[in-house]
Amino acid sequence: MRLTRTLPVVLVLTLAVGARGDAPPDQYFTFSPASLIIIDAHTTLIWLRAPVKKDMASPNSAIAYVGALQLCTNLNAGWRLPSIRELLSIVDEQPHSEHVGGKDVSIFIDANAFPATTPQRFLAASPDPANGVWWVDFSSGAAGVTVSNDQALYSVRCVK
């Protein structure tokens, strides 16, 4: 048993978890840490807690966007891309800090509810993707639309 290799990994794993969130206690229905979904009691939206995709190149072409859209619809059971308004409803205006990619980043989400949120742009439904792909950036809480391929990376979180 390689103690010297195992213990540091375990310690890093345990110490790395310190996520916090600021959603009011009644915002989400009771969930357990192992829950795959979470329900917002006020918006009645049902979210998949983990992103279905991350580190995706900008889906500005219609073809790339359809591929991104299908990440959710292929799950069936009514899963879809959220609208920009729906994504903004899970932005936590009080960000918390996480250590990602070797540095501390601010993440604008309730990490108790959505623990695996990448500090990236999350894709929203976009009627005309070739001319504008909507997103909410959870490293800043900002929303916007990008009209051409850019260097930003995208994640996808599904809702229904």
Added chain:
Amino acid sequence: MRSRRWRFPIAVAAVVVVMTLGCELVVGLDKFDKVDCGVGQCGAIEAGPDGDSATDAPPDGNLGDVLSNPAKWAQWPIPNPTRWDAGVPDASIQPAFYTSDFTNGVIKDEVTKLVWAVKDYHAMASSELDAETYCKGLKTLSPIVWRVPSRIELATLIDFTAKTKALDPAIEAAGGVTITGNHWTSSPSRTTSNVDYYWRVSFNFGESMVTSTTTGSGPVLCVSGGG
């Protein structure tokens, strides 16, 4: 030889102890109160600062103080633009619909129950306080109390299906105004101790940014109701 035989069990014991102690952190059990979890009681226990000064808003009385001025979260279903037909099942979309009161120049979102004082659109509020003062002073539909909308309240108007502006045309039409610029919200930025940093929402050019900006005059669209 004896020490080598014990090395493995000790290693296992050490890992088990660390895992057990750390397991609470890993699975987030330390976040749960030691009471029965009723509906909505166990999710997101931490509604306030956790004592970590690096991430807590400074408790110096500024508007970003979480305790005295908690952030507004969505309290209603999210209404989506009715022209949204991105190939999704209709049952999963919450369609928006509005009731316009042209006499008073207000429009009501029948999903969120927010009422917007469109005719009283104020293009040049010099500060968030100025915007608040303006909204509080409105007499439209008195005795309704008007206020500056929060970030998420104003975000419910972002229409990503609109062609020339990210806003349903019915809203401007209700008050006969042109809505443009970075609108004040009552939501302070909580990443800086500067009391003048607020979230803003813009509907220009089919693009809406929700971002914190410094002081600078901007329009305000007063709101009432909700929930």
